[in-house]
Amino acid sequence: MAEEIDYEALSPNAGLGINMLAGAFAGISEHAVMYPVDSIKTRMQVFATSPAAVYTGIGNAFTRISSTEGMRALWRGVSSVILGAGPAHAVQFGTLEAVKELAGGNAAGNQWVATSLAGASAAITSDALMNPFDVIKQRMQVHKSEFRSVFACARTVFMKEGITAFYVSYPTTLMITIPSNAVQFTVYDHLKKWINPRGEYSPTTHMIAGAVSGGVAAAVTTPLDVAKTILQTRGTARETELRNVRGLADAFRVIWRRDGIKGFGRGLTPRVLTHMPSNALCWLSYEFFKVAIREA
Template structure:
């Protein structure tokens, strides 16, 4: 198939800008499409004091939120994601490809160490940029959130809690996303190489490999994601233990005290439902944009 775009074999000097632009476009696509399910996940992970904000499952949450608050409530906070996701994913994929190339991840054979290192490096860089946007997003997603714009939320949180509120969850975020991305990239690369050994542009391969990789990584890191949500929304809590949580250990203690072992799985289903298709879409979009841009 000589006419196929061998996108991974093109000169490396054309790669960084292409990878960053492709990553930005893929990131916006990924987050925008699955945002309502992500909103449900956030609400299921917080320890709500009102029975109205306690949901038994994804379907129950979707029905109750849309009927009592309107469909728009499921999209509240998407502006923050759109503002942050493009640059953050550009940073992520640019770092991913640069480190993978430097570490030998593009060479033939099983380069699991190089791809894991590339995934971990990419997330350290991108999360440093994205963390404040994620805090704003989750504050806006909560039941009866007072915020109607990302700027209003950012200004209010900064005024009431200081700049540290945007980064108190950063260590926990890294504790999630470093293993998440290491797992995701490694699983993705292995499945892609197995299913597409000729490195041809193959949307079906990218969708399947991306979806499986995202689901595995999401399931493994859910307990940490619950802790992150508690830290990022603590400023809205009335419970003193939650409001005074200072880091991941405090968040774990709150989860264990309030809900026991099952608390660490809060939001597992919507997290997997969000990340599996969004990961598939992200990798497909990334590979598509990379191939399309390089073919121009």
């Protein structure tokens, strides 16, 4: 019979290599499972000129996309996420744990400053890797996308718009992920300690804390996510105003002029519904693989 893992006896910091490998597995699991809902979110956030690309809700979008384009359309671009999520999340969780340890976040009590700093640092490093893959993903998700291959999409975007197209949304992405990660990791850490004060290995705890922290972080950053989608899909837009959006301020002006205050909540429901289960799975996978790899 296999020896039982003593979760409490394990060091809070598993080592950079283990944290990165566990993070890579967790990232791929997180993004792949909820990808169809993320595709719907992207389409709901894009300002479409065709009535066929305007959706009233998740159910409406799912029914219309699957009936007119087939179920495979909801998975278009998933390979870009898989290619990018592994290394990006490896760097994210490696940075998270390293900075948290250096800042004293593993000390007794709720070290929310150290946890927030670790979350923000993780966002900066991981987004630098993930942003180009996210641009490709969203170009492939939009209604009537011409792209069916990640590499064909990357080549076309680079040839037509240059390398800046892959990073035009990076500042906005950081404005989303730095507060998002800070909120998410702080809520997760506090909630995990509150639900499971003894620090025992508890998949249920990781899932609940991951879902709640992911939902909160997703909700508060939705307005920025709408702006990011406009920036990342501007090359597919037919209207000159949308194609000429250069930054966050431009995107906000377009959203406000076209849709008012409600425009900043575009895709809120699918975004939260994506992040809650995907973050629950991400943290569940991360905590599991962190233990499993060390014991292998």
